[in-house]
Amino acid sequence: MAEFSKAYARVREAEGDYAKHSADRGGETWKGIARVHHPSWPGWGIIDVARGDPRFPKQLAEIPELQVLVEELYEELYWKRLEGDSLPQPLADRLFDVAVNMGTSRAMIFLQIGLNVLNRAESLWPEVKVDGVLGPATRHARTAALLADEALRLTDVVRHLAAARHIELALQSPSQRVFIRGWLTRDAE
Secondary structure (H helix, E strand, C coil): CCCHHHHHHHHHHHHCCEEECCCCCCCEEECCEECCCCCCCCHHHHHHHHCCCCCCCHHHHHCHHHHHHHHHHHHHHHHHHHCHHHCCHHHHHHHHHHHHHHCHHHHHHHHHHHHHHCCCCCCCCCCCCCCCCCCHHHHHHHHHHHHCCCHHHHHHHHHHHHHHHHHHHHHHCHHHHHHHHHHHHHHHC
């Protein structure tokens, strides 16, 4: 089954380093961790102290404790909530990426939609409620889908839904269009 380290390596690359883009709804971020969404994350204290260094923000990558805190946050708040260890690597990678980029609830919604559209008129598993919650019915359907060799199709559905969501965000909010090329590249990988 999937390994967190492999999924994390992909996300770490996609999220980059320090950013503070005026159009980014997350505001200030380090490795994709937005201060606005995770204000109590201990890494912010380290970053705030590091601001006094003339090499800021480049020196942040040289602080091992900061890198450990990033990895711990991603594993606890995203990977474990998705039960990534119980999935095939491609599906775990895709769901983890969506969870980091859009939230775990959105990743579960995409999985649930995929489970419902691939269930062949409920002949493989019962339809699941699309509520963004990884509950018993979603777990049951997910297990049945994996046993039915639907992991790659589920991965594709999640990927396409992520791209569609990014396009929808860009259409709804023109200020977000600056990010669309990066989002679509990320969705295609």
